Amino acid sequence: MDGIYSPGAASRSLAWATAFYLVLPILIVVPVALTDQRYLSLPQDGISFRHFATVLSSPEWLGSIWQSFTIAVAATILSVTAGTLCAIGCWRISRRTTELVRVLMLLPLIIPSIVYAIGLYRYFGPLGLLDRFLGVVIAHGVTGIPYVVITVSTALAAFDPRLEQAARGMGASLSQTLRWVILPRIAPGIFSGAIFAFIHSWDELVMVLFIASRDVFTLPRRIWDGINENLDPAMAAVAVLLILFTLLLLLADRALRRRNEG
Amino acid sequence: MSAAAGHALGLRGLTKRYGDFIAVNDVSLEIEQGEFVTLLGPSGSGKTTILMAIAGFVAPSEGAVLLDGRDITPLPPEKRNFGMVFQGYALFPHMTVAENVAFPLRVRGMSRADRDAKVRAALDLVQLAQFSGRLPKQLSGGQQQRVALARALVFDPSLLLLDEPLSALDKKLRAELQEELKALHRRVGRTFINVTHDQEEALSMSDRIAILNHGRLVQAGAPGELYERPRTRFVADFLGKSNFLEGTVRQPAPGGFMLEVGASRLAVAHGPGTAPSPGTRSLLSLRPEKISLLAEGEAAENQVEGRILSWAYLGAGFALRIATADLGELRAVLPSWKSPVAPAEDLPVRLGWSADAAVPVEEDAA
Numbered sequence: 001m002d003g004i005y006s007p008g009a010a011s012r013s014l015a016w017a018t019a020f021y022l023v024l025p026i027l028i029v030v031p032v033a034l035t036d037q038r039y040l041s042l043p044q045d046g047i048s049f050r051h052f053a054t055v056l057s058s059p060e061w062l063g064s065i066w067q068s069f070t071i072a073v074a075a076t077i078l079s080v081t082a083g084t085l086c087a088i089g090c091w092r093i094s095r096r097t098t099e100l101v102r103v104l105m106l107l108p109l110i111i112p113s114i115v116y117a118i119g120l121y122r123y124f125g126p127l128g129l130l131d132r133f134l135g136v137v138i139a140h141g142v143t144g145i146p147y148v149v150i151t152v153s154t155a156l157a158a159f160d161p162r163l164e165q166a167a168r169g170m171g172a173s174l175s176q177t178l179r180w181v182i183l184p185r186i187a188p189g190i191f192s193g194a195i196f197a198f199i200h201s202w203d204e205l206v207m208v209l210f211i212a213s214r215d216v217f218t219l220p221r222r223i224w225d226g227i228n229e230n231l232d233p234a235m236a237a238v239a240v241l242l243i244l245f246t247l248l249l250l251l252a253d254r255a256l257r258r259r260n261e262g
Numbered sequence: 263m264s265a266a267a268g269h270a271l272g273l274r275g276l277t278k279r280y281g282d283f284i285a286v287n288d289v290s291l292e293i294e295q296g297e298f299v300t301l302l303g304p305s306g307s308g309k310t311t312i313l314m315a316i317a318g319f320v321a322p323s324e325g326a327v328l329l330d331g332r333d334i335t336p337l338p339p340e341k342r343n344f345g346m347v348f349q350g351y352a353l354f355p356h357m358t359v360a361e362n363v364a365f366p367l368r369v370r371g372m373s374r375a376d377r378d379a380k381v382r383a384a385l386d387l388v389q390l391a392q393f394s395g396r397l398p399k400q401l402s403g404g405q406q407q408r409v410a411l412a413r414a415l416v417f418d419p420s421l422l423l424l425d426e427p428l429s430a431l432d433k434k435l436r437a438e439l440q441e442e443l444k445a446l447h448r449r450v451g452r453t454f455i456n457v458t459h460d461q462e463e464a465l466s467m468s469d470r471i472a473i474l475n476h477g478r479l480v481q482a483g484a485p486g487e488l489y490e491r492p493r494t495r496f497v498a499d500f501l502g503k504s505n506f507l508e509g510t511v512r513q514p515a516p517g518g519f520m521l522e523v524g525a526s527r528l529a530v531a532h533g534p535g536t537a538p539s540p541g542t543r544s545l546l547s548l549r550p551e552k553i554s555l556l557a558e559g560e561a562a563e564n565q566v567e568g569r570i571l572s573w574a575y576l577g578a579g580f581a582l583r584i585a586t587a588d589l590g591e592l593r594a595v596l597p598s599w600k601s602p603v604a605p606a607e608d609l610p611v612r613l614g615w616s617a618d619a620a621v622p623v624e625e626d627a628a
Contacts, residue, residue: 166352168339169317170366170417180365184356 026243033236040231051237068219071136072201078141079197083148084190091156108143117210124211131213139211140201147200148193155189188256195253199246268296268453269420272328278311279323285311287477298447298454300464303474310425313457317423318342329420345414346423350430351406353398359409360394366417384416404435415450424456428463440466461501473497496626498547505592507546511538518617521546524588529563531617545623552619553594555611557602562614573605580605584613
């Protein structure tokens with residue numbers, strides 16, 4: 001990008017300050033996780049990996065990690081299926097009412113999750129979904145739909161509608177067109193949406209606090225409880241593992257996009 | 263590919279309205295089996311809407327589409343069994359050339375072995391067999407166009423519909439593919455319906471041209487017939503270029519009359535048909551290439567004096583704009599190798615044309 005207007009010193013330092021401000025709270029967790037002390041603190045005599053060892057050998061932590069993972073996978077499947085079908089439907093029908101549907105689909109993103117959580121709590125009770133795997137999957141799956149609708153709609157906006165016409169003109173039924181033409185073209189968008197829906201479920205705490213108590217004890221829930229009850233640096237170690245895992249997912253998303261653009 | 267399986271298509275009073283806007287207005291047209299018909303018109307003339315109605319993507323507001331006399335208007339596109347080449351080709355970018363061509367066979371549930379044989383035959387037909395493993399983006403525009411053709415023909419469609427098939431190509435390639443498309447039409451013997459705004463393409467490829475304007479069918483006929491005997495001013499102007507001369511009819515006689523324009527009298531021989539009544543207004547279309555520059559002492563049935571306003575050298579010919587006293591500004595095109603004078607601005611010249619060069623045309627209904 002030579003020859004393009006380059007930013008001045010002031011805007012450059014402002015940009016760096018902003019980036020630093022965003023990343024700092026995440027970075028502070030790393031030295032805390034490597035502390036040699038038995039309480040939440042910065043390392044004093046040297047760094048130690050023993051808190052990582054604690055986490056990876058504790059059945060509670062491992063159980064919560066596994067539970068969070070299975071919930072996130074199931075919720076992602078729900079979000080991706082519903083979100084993709086909704087985005088394709090809105091795109092195909094494409095009337096003023098479908099714009100309304102699209103906005104409606106974004107509601108979980110707009111409404112504070114605590115409001116959502118209270119509502120869920122009210123009607124999950126009678127349905128027997130409180131503190132159930134299925135209940136949390138439904139809650140996370142539904143609130144993950146907006147991410148999929150957004151990414152799939154973006155992918156569809158770039159989809160040439162003549163490809164669909166061409167497929168229909170050659171005798172393809174709607175489901176054949178969907179399977180062989182539309183889905184392969186928007187797969188990167190679906191995959192991005194899936195990653196975001198997964199991350200959304202993976203680190204969701206507010207709703208879990210309301211609709212789960214004992215049987216369902218996700219990873220964010222365990223971190224939350226740990227902070228409230230004791231100041232074990234194992235939480236910082238978990239946080240680091242979480243950050244690494246999320247980073248990995250985002251890098252996968254980036255790599256996939258780049259491959260599709262290239 | 264089985265030969266001579268052409269089908270006839272009929273349009274009966276086809277009309278398409280979008281709110282108050284009438285895109286297609288009461289168009290009726292019969293297309294014979296095996297015919298190559300071009301729907302020609304400027305943008306917004308309704309030609310693409312008609313093609314989409316034939317393909318089934320647009321539901322007509324009134325009228326019917328008939329295939330071999332059977333009404334197919336309510337059939338969805340996937341039930342019509344028509345091949346179509348889209349503008350920009352609409353090849354599936356994530357499939358190879360062979361997979362693209364195999365697509366219509368795959369949706370019909372054909373076995374892989376039968377499919378492979380048909381795909382090979384179709385790619386051979388357009389001379390692209392060696393490219394079967396490539397992706398569309400690895401092909402040139404002309405090759406992509408041929409893949410689209412192979413894909414549209416591989417499943418033995420009843421008709422082949424072409425939506426501006428050559429518009430994305432550069433001029434030289436377009437001329438080449440016009441010839442190829444015409445040869446392909448002869449080889450497969452199917453009914454081709456082509457849409458274009460390019461009059462040259464329409465003239466060179468079609469058995470018959472249907473000219474559309476503002477959603478109406480203005481005139482349909484063989485290319486030569488339309489060019490030589492345009493029915494209206496629009497047809498004369500859109501298909502090639504034309505000078506228009508308006509005047510009063512004098513001395514009508516069988517097969518001809520005199521047209522009075524200012525102080526000039528022009529001899530008009532319009533061939534068979536009734537002559538217009540004397541005293542009425544008449545409009546003539548006169549093609550620029552039918553006007554010649556007269557050398558010293560040379561005579562013609564119609565002669566007029568003028569002055570060259572501007573000229574352009576076009577290689578094969580000169581294009582001249584000539585100012586005349588009674589007829590206004592005339593355009594003439596002369597072969598450059600036998601021009602009697604070297605053109606120059608303000609040069610006085612004598613123009614001449616024969617009585618049968620000019621054709622009476624109607625004004626178009628607004």
